[in-house]
Amino acid sequence: MDITRDESVQQAVTSTLEKYGHLDVLVNNAGITGFGLLEATSIAQMKNLFEVNLFGVVRAYQAVLPSMRAHKSGLIINISSGFGVVATPFVVPYQMTKFGLEALTEGIRHEVKGYGIETVSVLPGPFPTEIGAKAASYGPDRPEVVAAYGPAMQTALEQFGGIMEGKITEYRMDAQEVADAVSRLIAMKDGTRPFQTTVNRMTADLEQEYADSKNPFKTIWMERMGGVRIDQCWVSLKR
Structure with a gap:
């Protein structure tokens, strides 16, 4: 399906439901x-990134949630990125979409929890997939601005890309690791899945430590903002 078109997404989900009757798992994997x-x-150009990486995910959510709510069950796994929790130079538009995806995943899970639906994210590091090969089509499209920054910035950009490529080779990164992480999440019992799962041997999964360190603060923030009342609403829905 074309996740940038509402009708394409809806038709794909409708066809699947007609054939199988229900949906157990949705994995939002497309990305540029x-x-x-x-x-x-x-x-x-940035809108092209958002259409796929963020709005495409929203379209998929809106297409599958009615069925999942009706069946009081479902799992949605978003393939996010380590760049969804840590930002660097030279990839900012992409990182904006992934920070947005993390916000989507974190916020909507509270909205659907009472209907037996779980939504989680997987945050991979760099892997040798086609996303890098196609990056030139979605990168900077204002060459006059690039020229104005001068050769030193171009050198820095090339060094950044070289380091990333070198690390992928050094650590023999294999996209199967991401698929395995998704498979493990699907196999886990409902209610036991972590909200975020990182897959990045380059950093020894440091993103996971960072993401986990924020959880106590999120809980306190929700309580101070009235989150207990939201929890009570979830309980009443389950009853």
Whole structure:
């Protein structure tokens, strides 16, 4: 299906439901990226990234949730990125979409929890997939801005890309690791799945430590903002 088109997403889900009757798991895996300067990337180009990486996920959610709510069960796994919790230069538009995806995953899980639906994210590091090979099509499209930054910035960008490629080779990164993480999440019992799962041997999963360290603060924040009342609402829905 074309996740940038509402009718395509809805038709795919409708056809699946007609054939199987229900949906157990949705994995939002499609993604594109671009490398370069934020200033040199037009808003139109950034919209291409958002259409796939964020709005495409929203379309999928809105298409599958009615069935999952009706069956009081379902699992939605979003393939996010380590760049969804840590930002660096030269990948900012992509990181904006992944930070948004993390916000989507974190927020909506409270809305659907009472209907027996879990939604989690997987945060991979860099892997040798086609996303990198296609990055040039979604990167900076304002060459005059790139030129204005001068050769030193171009050198820094090339060094950044070289380091990333070198690390992928050094650690022999294999996308099967991400697939295995998804498989493990699906196999886990309902209610036991972690909200975020990182897959990045390069950093020894440091993103996981960072993400987990924020959880106590999130709980306190929800309580201070009235989150207990929301929890009580979830309990009443389950009853």
